[in-house]
Amino acid sequence: MRGRLWRLAVFLFVVGFVLNLAGVVGHVLVSSLARRWFATPLPGALTTEWYAYAWREFQLDQVLGVTLTVAGTVTAAALVLGFPAAYLLARHDFRGKGPLLLLFFLPLLVPQMTYGIPLATTLYRYRIGGTVAGVIAANLVPMLPLAIFVLLPFVEQISVSLEWAARVHGATRLGVVRRVIVPLALPGLLTAGLLVLVNTVANFELTFLLSGAGSQTLVVALYYAVFAAGMRPIYSVDAMAVIYMAVVLAVLVLALRLVRPTQMVFRLDRRD
Amino acid sequence: MITSLAFRLTKRFGAKVVLDDLALEVRGREFVTVLGPSGCGKSTALNLLAGLTQPTRGEIRLDGVRIDGLPPERRGFGMVFQNYALFPHLTVGANVAFGLVLRGRGKAEIAERVRRMLELVRLTGFADRYPGQLSGGQQQRVAIARALAVEPRVLLLDEPLSNLDAKLRLEMRGEIKRLHADLGLTSIYVTHDQAEALSLSDRIVILRDGRVIQAGTPAEIHDRPQTVFVADFMGYRNFFPLTVASEEGDTVLARAGALALRGRTVVPLRPGDAAVAAVRPEDVETTTEPPGPNVVRGTVRLTEYLGREHGVEVALEGGPTLTVRLAHPVTVGSALALRLPPERVVILPAEDGAR
The missing domain is CATH 2.40.50.140 (Nucleic acid-binding proteins)
Incomplete structure (x- = not known):
């Protein structure tokens, strides 16, 4: 009896969640395709011209370019800098490692607004604020710790004796990294990369504080489109929101094709 | 073929003396076992020989030439680890070929050598499997094949049988003895198991708290213990x-x-x-x-x-x-x-x- 009630509750929750999501997304999607949509359940006529309008008016080609540049660069930098850091943290124990790790991961725990404003002030002072480089630098502040945080357990599970075996049988230090550590940490690298990528595309606060006219990412451009002065047809803003959702979804699908979640489980489950 | 490996090693971790002036000369084709309880410094001795850790003081000479300054990859040793330490992302064949690939050997030569090594450890037909698909005994045989493939000047074995069950341990003991004799290897074996030491060795060195307590042939150690x-x-x-x-x-x-x-x-x-x-x-x-x-x-x-x-x-x-x-x-x-x-x-x- 209790089991059945429980299952019913879960079922109702899932149905509610899906309906809600479908409602919100469906509304935006339909609105972006409507010629006009007032007091009727569905718009009278459909059109795709709002997409062309949004693309033109909001300079979406440029915004998309910035978004992908920022996301790609932040992901690459977070992995290139984060992997050696994660390796050192995983392999070496030292006094005060615990508190240091906590301090290090603070940007992940603290709301971004709290340090975003002083960070922006500093970066503007050095004339990096308002540029694409500024947006990248600011995004790296929480994303580098995130990458390390995700990579750490993946590196920790690689037994030191594997490195030793590689050394004894002929691998140089660099050879060990190339032939043993990176291949074994690959699921971790892909996972960390995926999380950093999606989080950077979706990051609002830091990008909002740091971006200028030519360095807005999609989510910030969307915000300005909604709240900036002047009237804009709501249909065009919805079209832009659909583009944003499509981009995030595309990134996610593309990344998930590279990183199979089952593969992560398989790797973690493995003995060394 | 080497004629001698002579070393004298001291290792301290902070104030703790792990190995106190361990001196030994191993002759070519000899099977020497370092026997002692856990924590006596025997694995440290092996890691020092392999170059995986640096001695606090001492030297290692291979045929009279000092090698303690060389990095592990240039000492030309093979090593078998207690936990096998096989590369999980590589097939059995690639594991065995690991050292040969790094030495830049030709494809055909590598393939032939891998085949021969797998035959030697009785694992013909396993080249395409992954280590995770093998039993403990099979994995340890792959580890031995990987160490032997590079034609090591000295073979180092760090408690290679202690993760195996009793029956397999006995079987692998025979296997190691056979390979050592057939291939004319020079081997240094570390264990805490006196039966392994007695059955395999030409010479046994007993270590306690980083010091040699007694050294001699298995019969000497067995019949005439000094302490x-x-x-x-x-x-x-x-x-x-x-x-x-x-x-x-x-x-x-x-x-x-x-x-x-x-x-x-x-x-x-x-x-x-x-x-x-x-x-x-x-x-x-x-x-x-x-x-x-x-x-x-x-x-x-x-x-x-x-x-x-x-x-x-x-x-x-x-x-x-x-x-x-x-x-x-x-x-x-x-x-x-x-x-x-x-x-x-x-x-x-x-x-x-x-x-």
Whole structure:
């Protein structure tokens, strides 16, 4: 009896969640395709011209370019800098490692607004604020710790004796990294990369504080489109929101094709 | 083929001395075992030889040439690890080929050598499997094949059998012995298992707290332990603290209360010296002789069926307990007269502290 009630509750929750999501997304999607949509359940006529309008008016080609540049660069930098850091943290124990790790991961725990404003002030002072480089630098502040945080357990599970075996049988230090550590940490690298990528595309606060006219990412451009002065047809803003959702979804699908979640489980489950 | 590997090594971690001036010369084709309890420094010794850790002081010479400055990849050694340390992302074949690829050997040569190595460890047909798909014994055989593939100048084995079950351990022991002999290897083997050390080695070095306690052939170590520690490690289960009463060549008579034992000495002892008599359970026999030196009486306190024989614990008159192995069953509580043959009793100098 209790089991059945429980299952019913879960079922109702899932149905509610899906309906809600479908409602919100469906509304935006339909609105972006409507010629006009007032007091009727569905718009009278459909059109795709709002997409062309949004693309033109909001300079979406440029915004998309910035978004992908920022996301790609932040992901690459977070992995290139984060992997050696994660390796050192995983392999070496030292006094005060615990508190240091906590301090290090603070940007992940603290709301971004709290340090975003002083960070922006500093970066503007050095004339990096308002540029694409500024947006990248600011995004790296929480994303580098995130990458390390995700990579750490993946590196920790690689037994030191594997490195030793590689050394004894002929691998140089660099050879060990190339032939043993990176291949074994690959699921971790892909996972960390995926999380950093999606989080950077979706990051609002830091990008909002740091971006200028030519360095807005999609989510910030969307915000300005909604709240900036002047009237804009709501249909065009919805079209832009659909583009944003499509981009995030595309990134996610593309990344998930590279990183199979089952593969992560398989790797973690493995003995060394 | 090398002719000798000579080293003298000291390793400290902070104030702790892990290895205290361990000096040894291993000849070509020799099988040397470093035997000792966990934490005695034996694995550290192997890691120092491999170049995986740096000695605090000392040197390593291979055929007279110093190699302690070389990084591990340039020493030309092979190593087998306790946890196999196979690369999980590579197939069995790629694992065995690992060292050959790094040495830049040709494709055909590598393929042929991998095939031969797998044949040698009886794993033909396993080249395309992954380590995770193999049993523990198979994985360890792959690890051995990987170490042998590079034609190591010295093969280092770090407790390679301790993760295997008893039956497999016995099987692999034979395998290692066969490979060592067939390939003319020079091997240094580290273990805490005295049976492995005795069956495999040309020479055994016993290590305790980073120091060599005794070194010699398996028979020497087995029959003529020089300390209580070594005797304990070599299966002597009965130890009686005594005082030397008289000496005569390499036999002495030692006493404690009513107990009088005559036995062999390895280390010279004088009358009045504190000593410990050691005897193996299987060397004690039942007797009908009258009481005298080396004949003791007692009451059976515990019996244990061991298959071919019976383990018996006997409470001796005057306090101490004697553990013996008997061919025939005895009942708990019955009286027993036992003889400790003087040629099987070893009288050792008493040690400070625990044995």
